[in-house]
Amino acid sequence: xxxxxxxxxxxxxxxxxxxxxxxxxxxxxxxxxxxxxxxxxxxxxxxxxxxxxxxxxxxxxxxxxxxxxxxxxxxxxxxxxxxxxxxxxxxxxxxxxxxxxxxxxxxxxxxxxxxxxxxxxxxxxxxxxxxxxxxxxxxxxxxxxxxxxxxxxxxxxxxxxxxxxxxxxxxxxxxxxxxxxxxxxxxxxxxxxxxxxxxxxxxxxxxxxxxxxxxxxxxxxxxxxxxxxxxxxxxxxxxxxxxxxxxxxxxxxxxxxxxxxxxxxxxxxxxxxxxxxxxxxxxxxxxxxxxxxxxxxxxxxxxxxxxxxxxxxxxxxxxxxxxxxxxxxxxxxxxxxxxxxxxxxxxx
Numbered sequence: 001x002x003x004x005x006x007x008x009x010x011x012x013x014x015x016x017x018x019x020x021x022x023x024x025x026x027x028x029x030x031x032x033x034x035x036x037x038x039x040x041x042x043x044x045x046x047x048x049x050x051x052x053x054x055x056x057x058x059x060x061x062x063x064x065x066x067x068x069x070x071x072x073x074x075x076x077x078x079x080x081x082x083x084x085x086x087x088x089x090x091x092x093x094x095x096x097x098x099x100x101x102x103x104x105x106x107x108x109x110x111x112x113x114x115x116x117x118x119x120x121x122x123x124x125x126x127x128x129x130x131x132x133x134x135x136x137x138x139x140x141x142x143x144x145x146x147x148x149x150x151x152x153x154x155x156x157x158x159x160x161x162x163x164x165x166x167x168x169x170x171x172x173x174x175x176x177x178x179x180x181x182x183x184x185x186x187x188x189x190x191x192x193x194x195x196x197x198x199x200x201x202x203x204x205x206x207x208x209x210x211x212x213x214x215x216x217x218x219x220x221x222x223x224x225x226x227x228x229x230x231x232x233x234x235x236x237x238x239x240x241x242x243x244x245x246x247x248x249x250x251x252x253x254x255x256x257x258x259x260x261x262x263x264x265x266x267x268x269x270x271x272x273x274x275x276x277x278x279x280x281x282x283x284x285x286x287x288x289x290x291x292x293x294x295x296x297x298x299x300x301x302x303x304x305x306x307x308x309x310x311x312x313x314x315x316x317x318x319x320x321x322x323x324x325x326x327x328x329x330x331x332x333x334x335x336x337x338x339x340x341x342x343x344x345x346x347x348x
Contacts, residue, residue, distance in 0.1 A: 011048040014038060018053075023285030024297035025053065028219075032306045036313065039086075039198040039222065039300075046198065047080035050226040053295040054081060058231065081228035085194035085240075085257045086201035090208025092219040092301050096284035098260070099188040100124070114263065118170055119158060121190060125175065128182045140177040140248055149174045169263040180243055180258055184250040191241075192284065196255040198222065203319040206310045207333075210340040215304055224298040225259070225284075234293050236264055238284070253324050261287055311341045 018025040029035040038045050087096070100121060132139055157170040171179075171190065183189045195201050205220040212218070227240045240259050245252035261284070288294050302310070314320060321333035 010037070010043075011045050011052060014045065014049050015052055018049075018298065020294060021285075021299075023283075023287070023289030023294050024223075024299050025294060026299045026301065028301045030303070032302075032309050035300070035302050035306070039202065041198065044080055046224060047082070047084055050084050050224060050298060051081045051228075053298070054226055054228065057293075057295040081226055083228040083240075084224060084226050085196055085259075086198040087192065087194045087223040087225070088201035088203065088205025088208070089221040089223065090205050090210075090212065092221040092299070094221070096192060096223060096297075098190045098192050099183075100190050118263075122154060122158070122170060124188060125179060125182060128185075128187045129178060140181055140244070142178075146174060150178075171260070171262070176241055177243055177248070180241065180251065181248050183258070184248060184256075190260045191258045192260065193254075194225065194257045194259060196257060197319075198224075199314055199317065199319045200254050200324065202310060203314045203321075203324060206307055206314060207321070207337050207340075209304060209307055210311065210337065210344045214344060218304045219301040220304070220307070220310075222300040222302075224300065226296050226298075227259075231293070234288075234291055234296070237262055237287060237291070250325065253326060259284065307344060308341065311337075311344075 014027060014029075018027045029038065037043055038049075129139065153170060153172060153174055179189045179191055183191045183193065201222050205222060209218075209220045227238075230238065238259060239262055240257060242257050243251065245256075250256065285297060288297055321330045321337055324330065325333060
């Protein structure tokens with residue numbers, strides 16, 4: 001039982017250090033070794049930490065004062081949540097917002113231009129599909145039957161005045177794999193990339209940060225999302241896609257999972273209650289703040305001072321571009337990572 005005792009002690013330590021923010025919890029880790037141990041899948045510390053946050057906020061029978069090791073009644077609580085995913089940001093100030101809705105002109109939208117936002121989104125995806133046809137690129141699950149379903153869906157949604165729509169969104173499972181494929185080749189979509197492996201997230205955060213100039217005041221962030229047994233109100237708005245990996249090798253190598261926010265009545269009501277002005281429905285933390293599920297999301301920060309160590313750790317365990325992208329494309333990115341690391345390490 002000693003290992004369980006140590007495990008509980010560690011996850012309780014990080015739990016006490018976590019601070020509630022607007023839409024998430026935040027945890028600053030100063031020690032590099034503690035950061036690594038927190039994220040290592042074999043220690044399960046992060047799994048139990050996220051489980052503890054969920055149970056304390058959603059399970060009325062759970063009592064944080066119980067001694068899990070001694071109280072038989074909560075023995076089942078030793079089973080940690082398994083549906084936990086990770087995302088790395090090279091700068092801790094970045095929000096959890098998809099590429100389609102980033103930038104100066106895409107921060108917010110009003111209720112009355114929602115239709116135009118959806119129209120812009122679909123047309124971008126259709127241009128990618130047409131370009132793949134022109135280039136002879138095979139798309140995942142593609143075929144005449146799927147194309148017909150896509151055509152019917154789009155014709156139903158965009159073929160009439162928006163005010164008469166019974167549906168509030170056009171994006172459904174007929175477009176998931178197309179969007180995921182586009183996302184992994186640099187096309188802007190509503191999707192956010194995550195990984196089942198925390199060190200894949202560490203690589204992406206590290207690679208992005210190493211492209212910047214060293215700044216002792218800056219931090220990288222590893223976001224952790226727990227989607228175990230989503231309550232209905234959250235399940236209706238926040239969608240998690242764990243798609244087939246056959247053709248999309250990027251997702252396969254990166255153990256990728258994707259999330260997106262679906263426009264539905266709950267979202268629209270929130271927009272109206274917000275005055276219909278300057279609303280950010282595409283920010284994941286904003287969504288969790290609205291529905292009061294901040295405990296489902298954790299932001300772990302690590303100072304730029306530790307980036308060279310993190311690079312060496314990830315590289316030594318094959319969490320690098322050569323293994324996460326493969327081929328000449330991966331080799332080229334890895335070469336750039338090495339150059340950025342050598343430059344950054346010199347300033348360490």
